[in-house]
Amino acid sequence: MIRLLLPLIVFGGLVGLLLIGMQTAEERKIVASPLVGRPIPNFELPRLHEPNISTSTADRLGEVWVLNVWGSWCQSCRIEHPYVGRLAEESGVPVVGFNWKDEQADAKRWLSQFGDVWAYHMVDFEGRSAIDLGVYGAPETFLIDQRGIIRHKHIGPIDESVLRDLLARIDRLKQEASS
Amino acid sequence: MRRLVLPLLCLIILGLSQPLLASAIEPLPFRSELEEIRFKALAEEIRCTVCQNQSLADSDAPLAQDLRRELFVMIQDGRTDQEIRNFMVERYGDFVLYRPPxxxxxxxxxxxxxxxxxxxxxxxxxxxxxxxxxxxx
The missing domain is CATH 1.20.5 (Single alpha-helices involved in coiled-coils or other helix-helix interfaces)
Structure with missing residues (x-):
């Protein structure tokens, strides 16, 4: 009896594995960053609107802030754009843009079309600093605490539930900073 | 014996054409053959995180191009294979290695x-x- 049922049991097991695999497929595509919990790499980049001014990640030491990776070529960045605006408005912390591998003219046109909701933009045309940040796709959003430690990274567009999660995390970081 | 000749010939031709089909890599000014061999081996071993089922050597994604450039510079700087692997793992995690530790x-x-x-x-x-x-x- 067991001999007859064995292939069926094995088959059932395989189907089960397949179903679990299908459900977790999206999650597994996300590569957890080893940089979370570690200091943000120090790099200096020119600003988009004021190319003569360079800004470094160390400039923001002492406050909670957000770094948002985007590019005018990135479809999902358009989708998350309204939520980035709300994040900047409702969080009360600087949301800095990280303009990744983009033509300056395209980036500026994109901003004038959709609205510039960021505090300012760091421009990484070559993509060298993005490698140090472990960026592998836009959009990506980093939360950095007052000691300059990356505390959270969200990969993919921000939507309503992600926005709420980010706002709650930023609140906790702000409380931590003031205590 | 005769029946074997044709399949063998096909296999040989296929084998010879392999390097032509192989990769998306742009020509780079290597200083020696050893450097080129190391570059190719590492590019095969490191996963492209954007297109996750391709290696750096296979991928045409902009990030893969950037990482290949970085890999080339590191080889030129005389960094060891292990140092280069560590560089990638520090930024992208164990996932970038096709052979995880x-x-x-x-x-x-x-x-x-x-x-x-x-x-x-x-x-x-x-x-x-x-x-x-x-x-x-």
Whole structure:
């Protein structure tokens, strides 16, 4: 009896594995960053609107802030754009843009079309600093605490539930900073 | 013998054409053949995180191009293979390596095939013994 049922049991097991695999497929595509919990790499980049001014990640030491990776070529960045605006408005912390591998003219046109909701933009045309940040796709959003430690990274567009999660995390970081 | 000639010829031609089909890599000014071999080996070993089922050598994604450029610069700077692997892992995690390190959470991955082989061997020994016992009786 067991001999007859064995292939069926094995088959059932395989189907089960397949179903679990299908459900977790999206999650597994996300590569957890080893940089979370570690200091943000120090790099200096020119600003988009004021190319003569360079800004470094160390400039923001002492406050909670957000770094948002985007590019005018990135479809999902358009989708998350309204939520980035709300994040900047409702969080009360600087949301800095990280303009990744983009033509300056395209980036500026994109901003004038959709609205510039960021505090300012760091421009990484070559993509060298993005490698140090472990960026592998836009959009990506980093939360950095007052000691300059990356505390959270969200990969993919921000939507309503992600926005709420980010706002709650930023609140906790702000409380931590003031205590 | 004659029947073997054609398939063999096909195999040889296929083998020769392989390097032409192989990769998306742009020509780079290597200083020596060794550098080129190291570059190719590392590019094959490192996963492109954007297009996750391709290696750096296979991928045409902009990030893969950037990482290949970085890889080239590091080789020119005289960094060792291990240093280059560490550079990638520090930024993208163990996931970038097609051969992840042996650790507690990767033990099943590494030991799995051997484990399956052992189970198979034990299984076959048991079955063979049972059949022998049946034949004898």
């Amino acid at each position: 042996v650790a507690s959470h990767t033990l099943l991955l590494w030991a799995g095939p051997i484990l399956l082989l052992v189970i198979g061997l034990i299984g076959s020994v048991i079955i063979i013994r049972q059949r022998r016992a049946l034949l004898k009786s």
